[in-house]
Amino acid sequence: MARLIVVSNRVATPTETKGSAGGLAVGVFGALKDAGGVWFGWSGDVVSETVANAGPTLVQEGAVTFATVGLTKKDYDQYYRGFSNATLWPVFHYRNDLARYERDEYAGYRRVNAWLAHKLMKLIEPDDIIWVHDYHLIPFAEALRSEGLRNRIGFFLHIPFPSPQVLQTIPPHDELVKSLCCYDLLGFQTRNDQQAFHDYMAREARGVVRELGEKTGEKTGEKGRQGEHEGEIEAYGRKLRTGVYRIGVFPDEIAEQAARYESRQHVLDLKQSLEGRKLIMSVDRLDYSKGLVERFHAFEQLLEHSPEWRGKVTLVQIAPPTRSDVASYKVIREELEREAGRINGRYSGLDYTPIRYLSQQYDRWKLMSLFRESQIGYVTPLHDGMNLVAKEYVAAQNPDDPGVLVLSIFAGAAAELSGALLVNPHDATGMSEALERALAMPLAERRERHETNMAALRRNDLGVWRDRFLRDLASVPQPR
Numbered sequence: 001m002a003r004l005i006v007v008s009n010r011v012a013t014p015t016e017t018k019g020s021a022g023g024l025a026v027g028v029f030g031a032l033k034d035a036g037g038v039w040f041g042w043s044g045d046v047v048s049e050t051v052a053n054a055g056p057t058l059v060q061e062g063a064v065t066f067a068t069v070g071l072t073k074k075d076y077d078q079y080y081r082g083f084s085n086a087t088l089w090p091v092f093h094y095r096n097d098l099a100r101y102e103r104d105e106y107a108g109y110r111r112v113n114a115w116l117a118h119k120l121m122k123l124i125e126p127d128d129i130i131w132v133h134d135y136h137l138i139p140f141a142e143a144l145r146s147e148g149l150r151n152r153i154g155f156f157l158h159i160p161f162p163s164p165q166v167l168q169t170i171p172p173h174d175e176l177v178k179s180l181c182c183y184d185l186l187g188f189q190t191r192n193d194q195q196a197f198h199d200y201m202a203r204e205a206r207g208v209v210r211e212l213g214e215k216t217g218e219k220t221g222e223k224g225r226q227g228e229h230e231g232e233i234e235a236y237g238r239k240l241r242t243g244v245y246r247i248g249v250f251p252d253e254i255a256e257q258a259a260r261y262e263s264r265q266h267v268l269d270l271k272q273s274l275e276g277r278k279l280i281m282s283v284d285r286l287d288y289s290k291g292l293v294e295r296f297h298a299f300e301q302l303l304e305h306s307p308e309w310r311g312k313v314t315l316v317q318i319a320p321p322t323r324s325d326v327a328s329y330k331v332i333r334e335e336l337e338r339e340a341g342r343i344n345g346r347y348s349g350l351d352y353t354p355i356r357y358l359s360q361q362y363d364r365w366k367l368m369s370l371f372r373e374s375q376i377g378y379v380t381p382l383h384d385g386m387n388l389v390a391k392e393y394v395a396a397q398n399p400d401d402p403g404v405l406v407l408s409i410f411a412g413a414a415a416e417l418s419g420a421l422l423v424n425p426h427d428a429t430g431m432s433e434a435l436e437r438a439l440a441m442p443l444a445e446r447r448e449r450h451e452t453n454m455a456a457l458r459r460n461d462l463g464v465w466r467d468r469f470l471r472d473l474a475s476v477p478q479p480r
């Protein structure tokens with residue numbers, strides 16, 4: 001069996017792969033453990049040039065080598081904070097209004113990709129399969145190819161792929177797409193994202209796009225393949241495959257842990273403090289793509305238009321800050337604090353605060369047990385590649401008395417979770433109506449919706465996502 005090399009902007013630490021950090025790290029590590037190999041990327045540290053050049057630092061854990069490098073301040077500013085998070089992230093989430101373009105940041109982005117690729121070259125063996133993750137590393141395969149590498153290289157985009165006109169707001173859009181064509185397999189979260197890429201390839205890059213049709217589970221006998229289209233592209237002198245691979249979770253493990261933590265002190269404390277009120281739970285990295293302000297406004301409308309709910313329902317929003325040195329993240333944080341304060345000022349009582357806004361990180365299993373305790377999972381991003389919180393919320397419910405998922409149509413997860421109440425995050429009235437409907441939903445309907453969602457999660461769990469991608473990558477012809 002070929003070894004696997006995983007490349008991602010950040011590398012999980014060996015401890016994080018043991019369970020509590022998050023599903024993705026555990027899922028990817030599972031594949032690495034089976035095949036043996038290397039997990040390569042940035043350590044998360046900003047270091048001097050001498051230290052950066054001395055890397056990578058290698059840590060061995062069984063058959064897996066964790067190989068990490070530090071970044072200099074300049075590299076961090078240009079590659080990570082600049083082009084990745086102040087250009088690509090906003091544009092790929094349809095927020096061109098928040099994006100900036102600086103030529104030297106783009107140059108830094110390409111320089112760091114080339115430097116990382118050069119560092120990795122020494123660790124690659126001839127039959128290794130290379131799996132690169134996310135928007136920070138679009139030019140990575142091109143850099144490896146220019147060092148002469150012939151191995152199979154796949155890329156999975158965790159975030160949406162924008163429509164061609166939106167992508168074109170990034171001045172070097174054509175170079176980025178040409179770089180993507182140096183991969184052998186491109187994986188997208190949804191059919192929409194894949195289609196947007198195909199549209200660009202056909203219309204702007206004048207490539208040949210072949211839709212190879214929909215794979216059905218019946219034809220292949222495989223789990224979780226329904227609705228997953230395959231494509232083949234010929235462009236810039238290369239031939240590559242595209243596919244839809246919807247990322248999932250391990251639902252039974254989450255259900256088990258959420259139930260195990262149910263009687264812990266933090267849950268009892270929360271229950272006591274709610275004094276019988278209904279609980280709406282939201283958890284997101286603090287990011288403008290997650291639609292937090294719009295969500296607060298819809299909750300405010302519920303209190304405004306349905307006075308019977310005042311004092312009877314609490315929204316807990318957990319939002320650990322991320323990328324706080326990027327200007328637009330400071331703005332969203334201030335706006336959120338202001339809006340939570342304003343709404344609470346309007347509707348609080350001496351013993352009631354409608355929104356509890358917690359700007360901090362919580363333990364993963366604690367979060368799952370809070371999900372289980374709540375009546376509504378309120379997940380309303382403006383754009384989201386998949387949104388794992390929606391899936392975790394479903395998995396954490398008590399099947400005998402499940403909560404209701406209120407989910408944005410703009411989350412990739414909406415294509416699978418047909419048992420959710422789907423909402424448009426730009427429609428505050430529609431969202432507040434959905435909240436009301438969820439709060440009053442009879443048990444039989446809640447159970448039915450939950451079963452539908454759980455079946456979808458089991459059909460396409462994290463293992464299915466990972467194994468399908470790797471199997472498809474292994475089956476593409478070896479590049480010449």
Ligand code: GDG
Nearest residue numbers: 022158247285320360361362363364384385386387388389
């Ligand atoms: C990107 C794409 C795509 C959140 N707060 C805490 C915490 N979390 C965990 C959640 C979940 C993860 O972080 C967030 O994943 P999401 O999928 O919701 O969103 P992104 O971070 O934006 O991820 C997204 C994903 O990649 C995977 O492909 O689905 O669309 O944007 O697991 O539970 N975990 C802990 N404490 C917190 O306070 N422990």
